[in-house]
Amino acid sequence: MLKTFTHASLGLTPIDTIHGNLKGLKSSQLKQLQRLYQQSVPGDRLTTPELAQRIAAISSELNQPVSIYLNRRGKVIRVGVGAPRETQIPPLELPRYGAERLSGIRCLTASPKDHPPNEACLTSMVLQRLDALVTFTLSGSGSTQRGRGSVGYIKNVYLSHLLPQNHPSHAYWQVSEAQSLEAIAQQDFLDLVENLEAEFRRDFTAQRVEAGHDRVILVGLQTEGIGDRRFQDGLTELERLVDTAGGEVLFKMEQKRAKPHPQTLVGSGKVEEIALQVQTLGANLVVFDQDLSPAQGRNIERQLGVKVCDRTEVILDIFAQRAQSQAGKLQVELAQLEYMLPRLVGRGQAMSRLGGGIGTRGPGETKLETERRTIQSRLSRLQKEVDQLQAHRSRMRSQRQRQDVPTFAIVGYTNAGKSTLINALTNAEVYAADQLFATLDPTTRRLTLIDENHETQTILLTDTVGFIHELPPALVDAFRATLEEVTEADALIHVVDLSHPAWRHQLTSVEKILADMPIMPAQALLVFNKLDQVSSEALQDAKLLHPNAVYISASDRLGFETLRQRLAQMLKQL
Incomplete structure (x- = not known):
């Protein structure tokens, strides 16, 4: 059971929130975790032996992995009970960065099991685009490494980091051989990050598209009843639609399912694959070839951390770009608002210029209800204008018909x-x-x-x-x-x-x-x-x-x- 331990139960500030699986933990153990927020390391070091020892000791006592996240100033910004996958920072809370940069955050994780980081941990590193992932594995009992002071239960240390896509191995990441804690503690962290980001910049420049273009990943879902030829033709057409809208397709992904997944259209495993490509290629938009329900769109965006849209939204965008006459613009806006209305959560502030203020809010209305009223009011106004346009064109046709x-x-x-x-x-x-x-x-x-x-x-x-x-x-x-x-x-x-x-x-x-x-x-x-x-x-x-x-x-x-x-x-x- 996953839950969040907050300041409400221990009098902590929001920055001291403990994340992950906290079931069965004692108050004293939670306080030990909270004190990790007071730790820091020099900006040019991955970790210090003292911080590594504290994490290892807590992990050993809990008999669970413990993960902490630090920024480039060496300040702890997140503490969690669990492996990186269970404690990772949600995509929407991560700093904004491009394909040529890392997130500026590194993770130190201690695990009672003595084995290198598994694929789930490494995938989490990619999804968060971490500067580095340092994994401490623990021995069964006693101290097995000693340096300056006791190093607790740490047995082996593994350093993992991302690789650019032009790397000969074609892998997403690189994991070092088991190292000593002293070697990791002495490594120049800033030198590692600067060299990695220089490689990412070279890779990004080589595949860079014109400024202002969206960098797009296409996702095609083939369900029962859709033949291979029709599916491929549809995906090709979607690529042309994206190109017409001004986007640059970086990658196409395909999936076969009997029917769409109700929460994410393609299922959680495929969403994770998409997230890997988003982070690796630096995409800022994911386009699906099938229409997404409002809930599906929100669920996917929450997991990917970038904008998600479907085929209908791409077509609406093209129409908005192409409309030249006042009548065309009017009809496009009407279509966009009708599409937007059930997808209002988080998108209503841009509509505030259309209404609002005294006399427009009902008693006890929420922000969402206010947004909905604003857009519905605009829809009614546009509908009347379209009706007038329809009547005008009808009169024009009648004149032509009278001329035979x-x-x-x-x-x-x-x-x-x-x-x-x-x-x-x-x-x-x-x-x-x-x-x-x-x-x-x-x-x-x-x-x-x-x-x-x-x-x-x-x-x-x-x-x-x-x-x-x-x-x-x-x-x-x-x-x-x-x-x-x-x-x-x-x-x-x-x-x-x-x-x-x-x-x-x-x-x-x-x-x-x-x-x-x-x-x-x-x-x-x-x-x-x-x-x-x-x-x-x-x-x-x-x-x-x-x-x-x-x-x-x-x-x-x-x-x-x-x-x-x-x-x-x-x-x-x-």
Whole structure:
């Protein structure tokens, strides 16, 4: 049973808190542990024989490991009963440091068992990014080492420290052979730390990314019902989403489970593996390919000590960056607040500018309740503005319909080439780039068609926001004013990126989203894009599956004549 011994029971100050397993300990033993906070060592020494003796004596009396943590000034900042794993400093309480630095904290631990530090202790060292871990092992009885004064029950001493990732051994740590206490006590601690951090800086500089970029670890979870190909395609797409959002993927981790873990999605063992990579690579963000519940997100962040987000949050971030018009920004903010509302704990202070003060708080409200009221008030206001936007667009569509100009909505998976197509057909100058969700705001342009009778007719082409598989519900709801451009169109042009390895899955995803919409146009034309990047075999396979589709290259304007003819034929059938 783990509990914390605090100043409440012994009259200690908060800094004298004893951590770990304190069950069955006597008051005199707890006071001995508390007195360790009064100890210190010279700043350039790992330990002193006197401090090592005190830790060993207490560990021997308790017949349990005892661990203490010191800062670089040699001051004891944490005392615990148990091995480093049971007494470690929570990630959120550790100092902020980068991949090129250590935490500035070292651990001295005494163990009644005579063996080198085990993997759990060494993993704890990595998770805390300790300067060093010094392990004293004890003999069964009596003194086995003697130097200046009695050294108590210490038998062997082991020095452990981290290794940079470019180390030839590819190990996370290095453990010394058993040493004498005198040798450890005489070692220059500052020299050791400075040399280690110099190596970490060289390693960090070699893999450094542009300043301002998030350093990201991706985590993919493959559960029952998700095939290998679909899983890998999803992870690749998530990497592109992170890149589009401005992050740099350092490492990808994968796990197979029958179903997600209810507390941490991937289980405690995998969370520990992720934590090791976070500390080793200096990542500041972990992104999961599946949506996290609010509790899962908080649990994982508490264990990793860095920001954690899921696929939906990455997409929301991209939308926030891409929104240009006032309407687009409005819809993005609405989607973000709807996503944030159930995840409010610890995030509400940034919303204080939106409300608060006299008249906004109920009797006895907690901080969380106040935050929730603030965001709900803002949500209601945004909802009204979106409703007004929806009404405005409805009036605009009514005007177009009175002019009897048919509308063709261009739909498709994100980055399929929709904006490039409307630019090539109408010289619209819509922003187009090889990015996911490059454009969010709908753009409508006129296009003149000539049928087989050489008669000219005009249609309106509307470029819409790109789709993605499992489009976040918050986005679907917030962007309903934009998506109505699809439902109110007379016909659809479904653009598919034929060069993408997962084009079949993307096509199916878009069709599923369209099928879920309340009203859909009867006419739809399937257009396969990026013909210039497709092999003849892949093209032949697509034509066998979709013989009635049109095959084009929007960037090279290939197949446009056929496309115009098919659009004119569709127009006659409206």
